[in-house]
Amino acid sequence: MLATVDQHDDTSPEIGGIAVDRLRSIIERVERLEEERKALSGDIKDIFAEAKSAGFDVRTIKQILKLRRLEPSAIEEQETLLDIYRRALGM
Amino acid sequence: MLATVDQHDDTSPEIGGIAVDRLRSIIERVERLEEERKALSGDIKDIFAEAKSAGFDVRTIKQILKLRRLEPSAIEEQETLLDIYRRALGM
Amino acid sequence: MLATVDQHDDTSPEIGGIAVDRLRSIIERVERLEEERKALSGDIKDIFAEAKSAGFDVRTIKQILKLRRLEPSAIEEQETLLDIYRRALGM
Amino acid sequence: MLATVDQHDDTSPEIGGIAVDRLRSIIERVERLEEERKALSGDIKDIFAEAKSAGFDVRTIKQILKLRRLEPSAIEEQETLLDIYRRALGM
The missing domain is CATH 3.30.160 (Double Stranded RNA Binding Domain)
Incomplete structure (x- = not known):
């Protein structure tokens, strides 16, 4: 030690x-x-x-920054899944 | 917005x-x-x-860094209080 | 004290x-x-x-949980803004 | 998925x-x-x-709670090390 x-x-x-x-x-x-x-x-x-x-919305800018860390294909995959789950739950 | x-x-x-x-x-x-x-x-x-x-203990170095952010008088006050509480609880 | x-x-x-x-x-x-x-x-x-x-995607479930904490109107507003910003940036 | x-x-x-x-x-x-x-x-x-x-000091109570999660031997070892490092640094 x-x-x-x-x-x-x-x-x-x-x-x-x-x-x-x-x-x-x-x-x-x-x-x-x-x-x-x-x-x-x-x-x-x-x-x-x-x-x-x-006049910008900071929360949205933070979401943009998060998306830019991902590959476009990963973004698309996540959005597809989220869409399926939302429809399944009627959201 | x-x-x-x-x-x-x-x-x-x-x-x-x-x-x-x-x-x-x-x-x-x-x-x-x-x-x-x-x-x-x-x-x-x-x-x-x-x-x-x-060979240094990283946990202890982190405690040292934390202490160095405090004023010496604040360190002493905290240590005195901790000591009183520990004795009260028999620790 | x-x-x-x-x-x-x-x-x-x-x-x-x-x-x-x-x-x-x-x-x-x-x-x-x-x-x-x-x-x-x-x-x-x-x-x-x-x-x-x-077989569920846990990341998507966590996004669903996050969305369910919001009012439907807040979800819609956020999605609209995100969409505008993404188009502005060509994403 | x-x-x-x-x-x-x-x-x-x-x-x-x-x-x-x-x-x-x-x-x-x-x-x-x-x-x-x-x-x-x-x-x-x-x-x-x-x-x-x-009238209790909440910060000290939180330190007590942290110490109570450790074995007495671990507390003693940590205090000994911290003491050595402090003396080495003239604190």
């Missing part, structure tokens, strides 16, 4: 059997990437707000 | 009352940002994999 | 300023309800497994 | 190759269980509201 370092590697101090510099580097890199990811989420939110104030 | 454009703005065609270029721009920008965000999530996952193979 | 009890209420012992019986009751009731909820989630999963082995 | 029924089974009508009664039964059972599950979530929320108004 514990990451240890060679006792003679004096560039990387060790506390309680932990390679401190390595641990610190891991934590700081994750924090940096998480911050960038948070910023991107904020940017995406801003675009949806822009879309809304331009 | 529908975004309309000035009929005389011939740089932005309109289909079914929708400003097509504007809609396309919104969608493509969101897709680009979502891709970047997905890449960052992959990078974060890679760092945790690196941490694991270096 | 701390729940205290009247010092003379000898039916409810207090440790560290905490009304122990009350706290224990709260925790045990939540645990019981969480267990029931977990059992229900298991039952729902079982029905989807049954549907799958009877 | 389609659930079919024996054409001679006249108790279960079929539309578009779909065993309608079977599909309807599946959907209604899921809906019933989802409603029960939603009610339980409401009950749990009510208990937390009760806890809060009795």
Whole structure:
């Protein structure tokens, strides 16, 4: 469970059997990437707000984004199935 | 619900009352940002994999990351409360 | 932050300023309800497994369930919008 | 992908190759269980509201609930590791 370092590697101090510099580097890199990811989420939110104030329906845009992740053949298959089930249920 | 454009703005065609270029721009920008965000999530996952193979405990690193988002005084207050509750319950 | 009890209420012992019986009751009731909820989630999963082995498409069933939570007028409005946006984008 | 029924089974009508009664039964059972599950979530929320108004700290109660799902030996191991990492990082 514990990451240890060679006792003679004096560039990387060790506390309680932990390679401190390595641990610190891991934590700081994750924090940096998480911050960038948070910023991107904020940017995406801003675009949806822009879309809304331009009169677009954000819910529909999100459905479009979902459809664009699928192959056209997969979209068609899903729509056919949904149609069959709806007719079967009288919806 | 529908975004309309000035009929005389011939740089932005309109289909079914929708400003097509504007809609396309919104969608493509969101897709680009979502891709970047997905890449960052992959990078974060890679760092945790690196941490694991270096012998660190990933669960504990995640707890450390969580604690680092809090003020030291908030950490202390939470730990004091948890301690009181645990003693009350004999845990 | 701390729940205290009247010092003379000898039916409810207090440790560290905490009304122990009350706290224990709260925790045990939540645990019981969480267990029931977990059992229900298991039952729902079982029905989807049954549907799958009877040859139904589970993804489509989930879409049906989602549609049934909406008013028919809301479904129609959403479908109209999605159709307009798809035509605008040539999808 | 389609659930079919024996054409001679006249108790279960079929539309578009779909065993309608079977599909309807599946959907209604899921809906019933989802409603029960939603009610339980409401009950749990009510208990937390009760806890809060009795002066307890809900966040701490949630941490207690989390700890109670673990074996005492797992709790101890996690706390030991967290302690080592925190000391290594000077937290």
